[in-house]
Amino acid sequence: EDLSGVRDLIINENIVCPISSTANWTEVRQFNLMFSTQVGSVAEDASTIYLRPETAQGIFVNFLNVQKTARMKVPFGIAQIGKAFRNEIVARQFIFRMREFEQMEMQFFVRPGTELEWYKEWAATRMKWHKALGIPEEKLRRHDHEKLAHYANAAMDIEYEFPFGFKEVEGIHSRTDFDLKSHQEYSKKKQQYFDPEVNQNYIPYVIETSIGADRLFLMTLCNAYVEEEVEGKQRTYLKFHPALAPVKAAILPLTKKDGLPEKAQEIVENLKYDFNIIYEEAASIGKRYARQDLIGTPFCIAVDHQTLEDNTVTIRHRDTTEQERVAIADLYARLAAACSFRRVFEKI
Template sequence: MAQITKLDDIVSLCKRRGFIFQSSEIFGGLASCYDYGPLGVELKNNVKKAWWKSMVQMRDDVVGLDCSILMHPLVWKASGHADHFSDLVAECKKCNARTRVDHLKDAAGSAEGDLSKKVCPHCGATGQFTQPMPFKLMFETTMGANREDSMTLYLRPETAQGIFANFRNVLDTSRVKVPFGIAQIGKSFRNEVTTKAFIFRTREFEQAEMEFFCEPGTDETWYQHWKEQRFKWYLDLGIKKENLRFREHEKDELAHYAKGCVDVEYKFPFGSGDWQELEGIANRADYDLRQHQRGMRTTTAWHEAKGDLAKVKLKDEAEDYMSGPLSYFDEAKKARYIPYVIEPSAGMDRSTLAFLVDAYDEEEVRGEVRNVLRFAPAIAPIKAGIFPLTNKEGQPEVARKLFDSLKGYFSCSYDEKGAIGRRYRRQDEAGTPFCVTVDGQTAQDQAVTVRERDSMTQTRVALDQVKPYLREKLDL
């Protein structure tokens, strides 16, 4: 099976077939920002739908949420982002380019050692760096029309904090009991120092996160559960098992509050092959809800400081914090506690890239190279291509009527231009699982030819059975 071994190849494919474009391309583009084209938006939406179906729709212990991007500044004070969400960067004295310290390597490719041996990735100078300095990652903006009543806000760097801030709302208005989860998909923003690999690391990206609240003491069991579930999700959607792995975080990598964290990594084939994180599953203990209780106690101080977060110190925890507003009372056990949290956090853009790369294949068919994307039907942008073999004998009319009868059930593409072989190839490169052709025989037998993408086998199916046939094959 052929692989894409150069990043330029996947960028070219995405541009050529309308998956992904450079943002603002007609003006020279905007670095690290991308637009999803007609096929790309369908693919990414299908990835998100598959995540939502697995994490919310098919479970009775998880509910959904959609929080605002702009939130009260104290959310970020309580979470720690306002004070600590930064990367250490060093500036090259020769070319003035800034690079994250943990991304600098020496001539042998090692990230270990001091800066005196590190090579600038921009100009190649060795050891010519300034002392590391913190670089804030949150984008700032201002709310309010007048300077007197304006407020400094931040574009959220993650979706998780909106879930914690709504924990009590969901608990009080939904028929949920611990253990239960709250899930959401949404845009996040980080002013990354170093962006790389197309849509893998960008400054505007989409996250799919779920916070699963459980009783202390049961957290390790749920941590293992969600590790297994999330790994299986990628396999079920067609990622090859040899391209996936777990990477447990070392103790010195863990956040100070975390009991454990593991990354699901994908082996991207660019260059010599590089394992990169698709998502993390973390045991966050009870840190988040306790922090937001401290934030709630700090509201008065924030008003007194006229909204200046730099002048606000987070209040200490109350002595009876276990009975605080974000605690949970277990009716069955007659016990109150702060729930522990297990968090699966996936990047939808980098997952989309992984599905694209993993699905790509090349093979020789009748002396010609066939490029094909072998997407799982659930995430394929187009489920079926509908063609008339020719523009004669009423074939376009029959094909168009069939197309109209199917498009209400799944995404279809109608194409009557060019030789039938070229139309097949266009759909192969778009990852379309099935092509349906109305031909000269259709008028006699009221049947069409259904061609399967991967095997290229062709099956004769009655016109009135095309919809149930495809729905069964597509598992829709």
Template sequence: MAKLTKLDDIVSLCKRRGFIFQSSEIYGGLASCYDYGPLGVELKNNVKKAWWKSVVQMRDDVVGLDCSILMHPMVWKSSGHADKFADLIAECKKCNTRTRVDHLKDKEDNNIENASGQDLTNKVCPSCGTIGQFTEPMPFKLMFETQMGANIDDSMTIHLRPETAQGIFANFRNVLDSTRVKVPFGIAQIGKSFRNEVTTKAFIFRTREFEQAELEFFCEPGTDDQWYEHWKEARCKWYTDLGMKKENLRFRDHDPDELAHYAKGCVDVEYKFPFGSGDWQELEGIANRTDYDLRQHQRGMRTLNKWYENDRDLSKISLIDESEDYNKGPLSYFDEQKKERYIPYVIEPSAGMDRSTLAFLVDAYDEEEVRGETRNLLRFHPALAPTKVAIFPLVKKDGMPEIARKIYDNLKKYFNCFYDQKGAVGRRYRRQDEAGTPFCVTVDGQTNEDNTVTVRNRDSMEQTRINADNVLSYMREKLDM
């Protein structure tokens, strides 16, 4: 029977078998940063490939994109991220909870005070109720910033992107003009994002550097509810199609007060992580962002001159209002059948690739008793397994290594394989179980007699003899690749 998985078991397996390491470990590590080892990089690449296949390759209405991480500063003014620079936070000296100063309430009345009032003597800690015991307010920067350019006159402060989505909105016009896409259609992207979170969380769950897979799906206003439902269903199916257990997945609708002001609806796909006694956490958010982003960028384009005139200082400017005919603006879409112009609505499924990788790891992890011994294994779906087939000679003699090598050299052209001739074959099987390899092929004494090899199945541990010449076609059928 499967034992309850603990996060510690996963962390330990990840390190032992080379899935995930602490970043800069030889220097004591860097908080909340992680590196993917030899098996981990294969697993995460497979998660990304599976997303791309489902969201881009298998669809006729989605195209891909790969934007730069560094973008024009105005992008973040239009998206609203830049103004978060003004956020001030103060820490309660009693309970160490950090709160945005403009969210602190006065003890006399319950009105939310403005951030300009920096006198905190009458403010109440929302966490423990202590009055006036705060550290000096300090600015909290959500975005990492850096200097671009070598010379004083032309260098400027730019930011590491806090989400990949804005690169898609900024390229909406380019994609429309260079392809034959017609609304409804989507633009998909996978890439790194960076957020200087106040708090990070368990292992690779919430890190300050992370990888997102985002789709912005553009549709006609009025059809957005139906596309929202479509993507909700499609994205949930993706996880279960890749073997994630249904009982560990659920949808959680955002309450109206959780929604961003522009969003019409938002739902999280949550996974039951083994933190504590089972903890539902977001893997992916699916949001109806309306026409907000494209309209904001139209305002940003109108504001560009002001940015130049104000020493390229984002904090000195505010976005110019929309023009009255914003629906005909540069980021609008002309519907040739209806002969009308509008700003499309956007449905955005936004998945965390590190979180998904962790969830697939946790979900695949299993321990079972086999003849008095504990067998640890990862029951990965074949599409996600870092190694698809391991090939062994039973012993290092009698021509077995040569035959095994030949099979290995043939198979590795098609999928990621592993050759191992060291140690007892039982131990080699166990190592592959822990790596999540679906099949092992063993060349033994009988191979020389009748040209058959043993194929061992990871999950059932069943062994089948097949002809050595058929190993490739057998694997392609079983792995569906």
């Protein structure tokens, strides 16, 4: 690569820095975006290796293993989660941009010629998924790539408006048959699939959805953080979808006496095997509500003296702070319905 020629071009065209408006350029240098390390028990015999910059290739290598053992028919997808490494020039913005990160990917194998239909389908489905988990439409946007990677025939990003601006969270790409074809070429092992519906052997085309688990976590956290004023008081809470909330409910006896803690513990015992539950009896009920708001617990269940009489409790809803009286016998079904991922899939 003619790096000195690139520098000459910058100088000849009088290109200046958009921030400082200066043209005091250094030499043009090649940055290495892959993460290298040494492998070998003896230092002088060590070889340089590169840690994987994406997780996709493990799926392609195992494509036929999965297809044959699981008896899958095209179209079908293989998903995985794993570590990936990139030598970021500047790691910044909290956990948004890191050198070591967790990547979640799906490679969806389709019949050649249908890939662009499936690309549109997955782009729409992934956008619906984020909205179903509570991300508002105005905080999401789609960015279609004008310049495509050499192996792609369509590509887009789903971007979220973080406190530091709109940034990519997920990439969706139509990778054609580039990966499987390359593995076939270099391994000399066929990566073809026989499609009984068209009575034909072919290398499937691939639609990829790829999302960073760390970025997804940060988006969910940023989106959930709410500060609002209620009756002159500042209230801060995490508005997690109940399916995502780490703690589903808090069981709170009104006082530490009169048999209320014992009754509350009975409720804990009934719910704790299926839901992550917190039991808390310290401080006033108002302070306990505020603590649960801060960790995003969707439901607070108060046990009071009326509970001992009629086996009902008060459920306080995190987002609205509204309270309702519910029979203890109905608690399990109420939590199961609200916290189930079924609520998410119903919106897709």
